[in-house]
Each structure stands twice: as C-alpha cells, then as structure tokens.
Amino acid sequence: MKIKLCREKRVKPDYSKLGFGKYFTDHMLVVDYVDGKWSEPEIVPYGDFSLAPCTTVLHYGQGIFEGLKAYKRPNGSIALFRPRDNLIRMNRSAERLCMPTIDTELILKGMKELLEIDHDWIPSQPGTSVYIRPTMIGTEAALGVHPSKTYRFFIILSPVASYYANGLAPTKILIEDKYVRAPLGGTGEVKCMANYAASLLAGDLANKKGYDQVLWLDTEHKYVEEVGSMNIFFVIDGVVKTPALVGSILPGITRDSVLKLLKKFGIPAEETRITVEEVYAAHQQGKLSEVFGTGTAAVISPVGILGYKNEELVINGNNMGKISQMLYDELTGIQYGEKPDTFGWIERVK
C-alpha cells in the first residue's frame, strides 16, 4: 500500500450539522486497473479526478458502488459491520457489469488503513458514523459501447449523522404504480449507478406529492419489491414478511441481518412474494401492524404512511412499532458495541 498524506488537514465541518454525504475526510483510497491487472492500492489526499470527456462511465454508465459504515465506540475503537459481505456483493456487481473483480481482503486492509489515518474524522455522538463508499468506474477514454479496458476503484469516507433529517420519525412512502425500478433479468439485484438514475423521476414526483420515497412494484405492478435504497418489511398478523430475492431486488445486508435477528428472537418471519393487494387487504382488516425499511444508511426506517391509489394507509398510528424498535436497538447496539456480537458481524479496525 502506497501512502501519501496531505500536508494540511482540512477544516472540519460543524459536527452538530453533519447531515448525510455532504463532507469527506482528508484522504481516499485509489486503485487503477490497467493492462489486465490492478495496481497497488494508494492512499492519497481527497481530491478531484481528471477524466477525459469521452470516458466510458460518463456515457454508458459502467459504474458500481457499495455503502457501509464504521462506528466509533465509547472506548475509541473503530468497528465495521459485515464489511466482507459488502465487498463480496461488489464483486457480484462487477461481474454483472463486465468489470474486473477486486481482492476483497486487500481492499478491506486498505479500507482499515484509510479509517485509521482519518480516524479523527469519525464522529462519536450517538447515531453518527462514517459512511464508506467504495466505487468502481470504467475509465477508458473512447466512445463505443463495449466494456472499458481500464477501471478505477476508489474509497471515500463521509462523516454522517442520521440518514433522514428527522431521525427515526416514520416516513411517508408512495406505492409506485407507473414507473418500475428493475425488470427480471435486469440489474436490480446489483448495486450499479444506472439503477439509481432510473429511479430519480418517480422519487422526484413522489417528493412533490409530499412523500419521502417510493415503494417499487414488479413490472406487472402486482408484487412489492423494495424502496430503492432500502429493502421493505411488513408485519402482517404477527408474521414479519419481506419480498423474496427473485432477481430484481437488491440483497441488502441489513435485510439479511434483520432476518437472522428475527430468527434468533423466535419472531416468525418469511421471505415470500407479497402482492400489493395483500398489503392493502391486511391494512383494511387491521392486520398490518408495522412496515419498515432496512438499509445501511438508515438502518431501520419505520414507514408511517403508505400512499396507494389516492388513499393514505396510516400504519400503527404513524408511530414506530415494537418490532422495528427492537430491531433498531439490537442492530445499533451490536454496531456501537453495547450488545454482544453473537453473529460475528463486527470487524475491528484497531
């Protein structure tokens, strides 16, 4: 690993107004892929890249990313949550987009080194963390649709507060019955940039109607899929249900952690196909007691209102439910070291 530290530390933002993804630490990790192999990872000062206007990623969207967090614990140690799972998923995204895979152990080592160098940027207030964004882009300078011959992999770090401006307050989600996020056989099950570009219009229209995000359905507008940056869970008649990973849904690591926690606590849970009609009927019959999203950025995000065909379905009186709260406490407890890590999910940085 080559390390080039910056001469001057940058001025830190006001840590009481961190928000999400607005500030970046002093350094970043960069690795280039040229002539069929990866170069040695380098840690360099955070700064702009210079790319030719014809660079492939700028035209054909050959780009993937990941998102995970590092937590500063009361004793000063730094903990990562299931980082290998993110890097393994990144390699699956790479394969789907004809990009080279990375050496997950080498990159994990580089990530830890970067976190140690910029450790003074990691906030320590409750609910805060450093959001880690590994990214890979096609960098060949040529037009023409084909896989790039060269790539850049990089990791940047952003000190963050809670994902939603109002913390754990229940969100308002619109069930999207026109646009779709991902068809079967498409790229919905990997974390590629284009999935997000394709989702913006629906999200924007939903925002204008007063909703935070949309809940995507499958291409026939029959089955529930996910929220675009979060997987979705419903508690129907005491059973926790989440859409099965049929090929168009991102396999979230928080989703998987929630399923494992539910099993541990003996709460009945199912991965299954869920129709939007089933959700609506459960609400009409008073059986839909909780709805929540899961994702690294927001951890557990309670849904207070579901918009569906000009109706607003209020969930649990627009309050966070018991199971959502328990899962939030359990997951964040493991991440911040207040609860035992019985699944071996925590990777210490130092």
Ligand SMILES: *Cc1c(COP(=O)(O)O)cnc(C)c1O
């Ligand atoms: C990242 C992401 C999620 C959440 O995945 P986690 O691993 O839990 O952070 C869910 N859906 C989509 C589309 C995503 O990109």
